[in-house]
Amino acid sequence: MQRRNVWACVLGAGLGWASALTPAESLTPAESAAAQRLVAAYPAFLRGVEGGALVWRDGTRMPLTRSAATTYPGRLDAPGLLDQLDAAYPACAPLTAPAYLSDPGRVRFEPLLRKMYGASDSAVRANLVTVDWFGQPLRVTRVNGAADALRAVAKDLxxxxxxxxxxxxxxxxxxxxxxAGTPRRSVHSFxxxxxxxxxxxxxxxxxxFREGQRGIPWRNQFPAGLVHTFERRGWIWGGRWYHLDxxxxxxxxxxxxxxAAGR
Ligand SMILES: [Zn+2]
Incomplete structure (x- = not known):
């Protein structure tokens, strides 16, 4: 596992993002709908989908691509934007053990996150504000209304x-x-x-367990109502992943x- 990650990292660094990705010839209806949901979720940054590309308000065109990787760990380490959009996240559904390798939301196209939240420690820090988490001050990005959404979660909880x-x-x-052990940037970075x-x-x-290994047991103590409270405010849960967190x-x-709000 360690060795494969090292090679993926070396390969990724050598090829860069663009050449490791293959562009979608045309979007399927499902891909198109997922891209529209992305635009709707981040209106401050995204303007629409045009000619196989995500169009930003600043004029940037980010091609809707798929990873050239043939394995799940390979896609995790170097996904295209479309790989991120594939996620079928069961928001507000009952809490059940996910199927093998079902990790909805765990594949993330990092250039998208870097462009919205900041591409360095200091750039991200410039957008952090304090959220009062039951007396504990937490630093959370104000970008995309994330901090406000977490305050709303705290109020509900x-x-x-x-x-x-x-x-x-x-x-x-x-x-x-x-x-840990991967070239991927944690969402905590943003x-x-x-x-x-x-x-x-x-x-x-x-x-x-190793990444992708069969038999990872699903263990959970978190109440469904708690998880759903986060989900209603736009926060996804790592307990819905085969690689559970x-x-x-x-x-x-x-x-x-x-x-739906209020559910
Ligand atoms: Zn975490």
Whole structure:
């Protein structure tokens, strides 16, 4: 696993993003709908979809591409924008064990996140504001309304003192770092993720499993109502991943549209 990641990293660095990706000839209806959901979720940055490209308000055209990688770990390490859009995230659905390699939302096209939230530690920091998380000050990006959305989550959750032990202490929000053992930048780098109480959490690597290995057990203590409260505000949950990370939520409003407010 370590060796494969090293090679993926070397290869990615040598080829760069563009040549590692293959452009979509034309979008399927599902791809087109997913691209439109992305535009709708980030209106401050995105203007529309045109000629196989995502069009930004500043005029940037980001081609809707697919990864050239043939394996799931390969796609994770070097995805195209369309690979990110493939995610069928079951917002507000019952909490159940995901199918093998079903990790909706875990594939992320990093250039998109870097352009919105900041491409360096200092650039991201410039957009961080403090969110009061049950007395604990957390630094969260204000970009795309993420901090406001987390404040709204906290307000909703305040009505449920029985869930407080899952929520606090938070294990952290912003940290400019890669995912351990991979070339991928964690969403915590962009100030758009929160880890809840590790003492109540399960994480796939804690049991010694390797990426893509079969048999990772799904263990969860987090109440469905707590998870749905986040999802209603645009935050997805790592407990819906085969590679489970039940303390982890990240702001991905393009994936939570099916979760009707007030449900
Ligand atoms: Zn996390």
């Amino acid at each position: 305040a009505a449920h003192p029985e869930w407080r032990a899952f929520l606090t202490p938070s294990a952290g929000t912003f940290l400019w770092r890669t995912v 100030g758009a993720a929160i880890d809840l109480n590790t003492a109540r959490a399960a994480y796939w690597q804690w049991s010694g 039940t303390m982890h939520f990240e702001y991905r409003p393009e994936l939570t549209g099916a979760c």
